[in-house]
Amino acid sequence: MAKFQGGGTKSSTGTEVKNAIMTGVSYMLPFVIAGAVIMGIARIGASMYGIDNIWDASHEQAASLVVQMLHKFDGFGGLALSLMLPIVAGYISFAIANKPGIAPGMVGGLLASNLGTGFLGALAAGFVAGYVVRLLTAKVKLPRSLASAGPIFILPVGGTLLTCIIMAFVIGTPLAALNRGMEAWLLAMSGTNKIILAAVVGGMVGFDLGGPVNKAAVTTAMALLASGIYDPNTAAQVAIIIPPIGLGVASLIWKHRFPESLQEAGKASTLMGLIGVSEGAIPFALANPKIIVINVVGTATGAAMAVGLGAVNHAPISGFYGWLAVDGWPIYILSIAVGSAIVALGSLLVFRQSNITNTKEEKAVAPAPKFKVSR
Known part of the structure; x- marks a missing residue:
């Protein structure tokens, strides 16, 4: 029987959590920067035409080809920013469980976005995916002839499924409620x-x-x-x-x-x-x-x-x-x-x-x- 490798080196829990978050944020930042700069180009260009809402869908059919292009640019930037939650979750999981953790983490981060749990949900998804994959790595044993299938089949499939189940049925609902509560409180604040x-x-x-x-x-x-x-x-x-x-x-x-x-x-x-x-x-x-x-x-x-x-x-x-x-x-x-x-x-x-x-x-x-x- 053989075990397949998926986890990283051991460290204290506090250090591991901190390093995982920093890893996730460091991989997320290029997407954020790319999206922000591209959106900036679009919005600065649009301001020259007196347009302050270039993201509005009506500009897709604008008479000016330049305005249409700027609308597309703003969409490109928004697309890059939309990857923020999957990327931060995927690479938090990567920091904990190495490459087999990327797919479960990214899918968990995308699910967090769909569930309305926001950034906190993405952080949770990253840690859930990382530790689920690490647990599978330690516990699942395969015959040597099938050991190579672990990192490309057992870990991504099992890790993704378990992560999504935990997110959807265990922690997703309370995190979404917390997120909505913070939203309601802040939206009520004015002046x-x-x-x-x-x-x-x-x-x-x-x-x-x-x-x-x-x-x-x-x-x-x-x-x-x-x-x-x-x-x-x-x-x-x-x-x-x-x-x-x-x-x-x-x-x-x-x-x-x-x-x-x-x-x-x-x-x-x-x-x-x-x-x-x-x-x-x-x-x-x-x-x-x-x-x-x-x-x-x-x-x-x-x-x-x-x-x-x-x-x-x-x-x-x-x-x-x-x-x-x-x-x-x-x-x-x-x-x-x-x-x-x-x-x-x-x-x-x-x-x-x-x-x-x-x-x-x-x-x-x-x-x-x-x-x-x-x-």
Whole structure:
């Protein structure tokens, strides 16, 4: 009898869960970026013709071939974004169970979308598929002559069927109800309440720069985004980039206020902010935690301003390549600029060269974070 290989190396549960989510998100982002940029091209082009709803089906029969083409482009971008849930679920499962987990995870993610469970359902589908496939890998034994059929038949078929059964009959209904409950609550919020919600989400995102508070706000925003509720996502995506841009710009303009180590970190921070990576501001927070208060004020203000003035970001993308795809993008960019300015000017109250010496130990603290390409 032989077992077939499908799982990865063992690690602690917490580390495995974190790595699985990060893997799913990293594989999802190219689809999101591609979709957002293509939709941006379509909507910017349409604005030149005075059209602000290029996605409307009526433009498919427009007199202008250019408008028809732009309508198609917007559809192409939407198609790429529609793969968000299957991809994130498929690659969460892949991180847990290797290649045999991809098909069950993707089908589970697609089912999550159809069941109305949103992003949370896709996360659940990814973990269910991964652990189901891992269990099948460990428990199912075949004769050696049939062992090669396991990865291409038993695991994808059995894994997909079991994942769909669990999603449809066990966890799909309560997750869908939770999603509808969050929808109803947020849809009931208007006026000042909506602005307060945006400020809270923005402040949470700016608090720990990629830590658990940040992740809680961003994950909730993404969960609601899949249900067509955009205000929390708009607030989160504005807030993600304000601290790294604000602190990076401050360290470039007022160099004498910052130690040499943070002057170098500021260059990376500005770039990372522009591409939507909040961790670029971490070296500044490590060097002087007082800046966290400034970050929270700046992100809360920028997020509340964007939502309050009517900007709407339809995609979970914060980098500059998605800004022009936002409804009300001038307001969106202005809100980012205002929040970044608050952080930049506020940093002058925290960082003073006279209080910071350029010792060797200090230069070794909080190097600029690096990102790398992985599988």
